[in-house]
Amino acid sequence: MRSLLFFLLILGQAFATENDLSHRPKSFNVNGGKAVFADFTEAQYKISYDLTSKRAYAVATINFEMLEAGFPIFDSVTAPSTVSLDGESVSAIETRTPQNETMARYVNKFTSIGAHELKIELPLATLVEFIDNGVKSAFWTSDLDERRFLERYLPANFEFDQVKMTFIVEFIGLKNKQVIYTNGSVQELNNQSYKIEYPSYYTASSIFFHTVPQGLTNELRFKLKSIDGRDIPAVVYFSKSTWNTGLERLKAKTIEVFQELESDYGPFPHPTLTVLQAGMGGMEYCGATMTDFSALGHELFHSYFARGVMPANGNSGWLDEALASWRDDGYQSSTFMSGSSGMSSHPYYTRTTDKAAYTFGARFMSFLDGKLKTKGGLKPFMRHMVDKRVFSPLFVEEFVHEMSEFYGVSVHEDFKRYTYGSSLNLDHSSNKSNSKIHRKMSIEELKNYL
Ligand SMILES: [Zn+2]
Structure with a gap:
């Protein structure tokens, strides 16, 4: 029994790694070499809230695998104060991706194929508020702007990568109690520190973390x-x-x-x-x-859909918004579709979700449901996807392939026509209806909810 469990555990990790490798973005040229996306295998974040000096900071220890030699990529919106690679002090450079889609940082040291360790220290200032009896802090995310997942607060990889993450959270000089709301398993180490372990299938968009002084x-x-x-x-x-x-x-x-x-x-x-x-x-x-x-x-x-059947990049992010909005509208079925969109065809390194998903995308799902009505509509396929692809981040092309296979009818042409077009042809007629769902909130607004 024990060896079977062990075997399943290893198998699960093997699948995660395999999925990471097949969704790893391609390398790109930077000054003096090639920036390479690594496969993060494990990340431990030591997060310290010093209530005496009212400062917060984090130390990330990231174990990763290089599949090709080059400069390893990570991301962090906050500039690190120190970076070391395999125990040696190095520098990291912030760069734009080739078509200006987004930004990332890379370690400015040629790194060989194989396993390595990156240690990054940085201040934690975003959505942290010290008050009299403790601290309010959260790692809230958004998919409507660049760099708004975990990398907004802590060093992380792009969304394709599933990483075993652990937080060690310490409240230095704490007199009262802090409450932690999170989707990991929390263990109290002593009355000032906690260990939080997250499932190994989590990505940069998975973690919910919010701490406040008890009583608020x-x-x-x-x-x-x-x-x-x-x-x-x-x-x-x-x-x-x-x-x-x-x-x-x-x-x-x-x-x-x-x-x-x-x-x-x-x-x-x-x-x-x-x-x-x-x-x-x-x-x-x-x-x-x-x-x-x-x-x-x-x-x-x-x-x-989104945090179960997960997107591996920005171009697949619209699928779950379209499906969610289709549900919000009462799973309507239609046989008519007009207009086009570029929801699936943004430049390669795009990390955000096309907002047409809420309106045009939802109507496209109604259309697919109508088209597949005699075969039971879309819902049986969605359930099939949860059974088959839960916790395996995917590209839109894989979703289309799975759908075609499930119904025995090709839907490639439909996706091509309605989601790989130019976004200029977008029909904006009902653009207002769902835009309130994932309304962008500024940091100032978010602070009000800490
Ligand atoms: Zn949504």
Whole structure:
């Protein structure tokens, strides 16, 4: 039994690595050589909040594999204060990708094929607020702007890469208690520090992390009964200082959506569920969301599509938004489609989601549902994708291939015509309807919800 478990564990890791390798972005030329995307295998982040000096900082220790020789790429919006590679002090350079799609950093040292270790120290200043009795801090993300996943706060890889991540969080000089809301497993090491382990299938867009001094939030903890028999620990909460619907209503809506999704797409894919009611619109994480009440269904749907069946890059990010918006609109079916979009064909290193997903993308899903009506429509395929591709980040081309295979009918031409066109031909007629769901919130706005 034990050896079987061990075997399955190794097998799981092998799949993650294989998937990472087949989705690793291609290298590009930089001054004096080639910047190369590495496969991060493990990352440990030591996150320190010094309540005495009111400073926060992090040390990331990243183990990675180089598949080709060159300058290893990582990303961090904040400039590191020190970087070392295999124990030797090095420098890192911030660069734009070849078509100016996004930015990243690379270690300015030629690095051979094989296993290496990168150590990066940096200040933690974004969404950190020290108050009298503790600290408020969060790593909230967005897919509507560049560099808004984990790299906004900590050194991380691009979204394709699944990495075993661990946080060691310490609150230096803490007198009261801090609460941590997160989608990892939390272990209290002593009354000032915690170890949080995240599943090895997580990527830079998976982690939900929010800590506040005890007493500032109202929370309700309960168990969700899954159709597979599990009792899934759930928490719904909000800050006492923000507008809310009340915990009971939030819990009732969470249970209602959870049951709807389980009956459509099978057992909830995550071990826990965390719901923070805050702000306008929402954002999804693996088994977690920060959302307003009206977007709760949309965001929990993303625990199946976006943070269950995961995008490997920006050009596949529209799929889950289109599917979520199609659900929001009541799974409408249509036989008519006009216009075009470039949702699948942005420049190679694009990391953001095309906002046409919410409107044009949702209508495209209605169209596909209508086209495939005699074969049961789109929902059976979606359930199939959760069964087959959960926690294996994918490209849009793989999604199209899976769909064609599932129905025995090619949908390549449909995707080509409606999602690989020029974005200039976009039909903006209903552009307003869903734009509130993932409304962009500035850092100043987000601070209000800490
Ligand atoms: Zn969404």
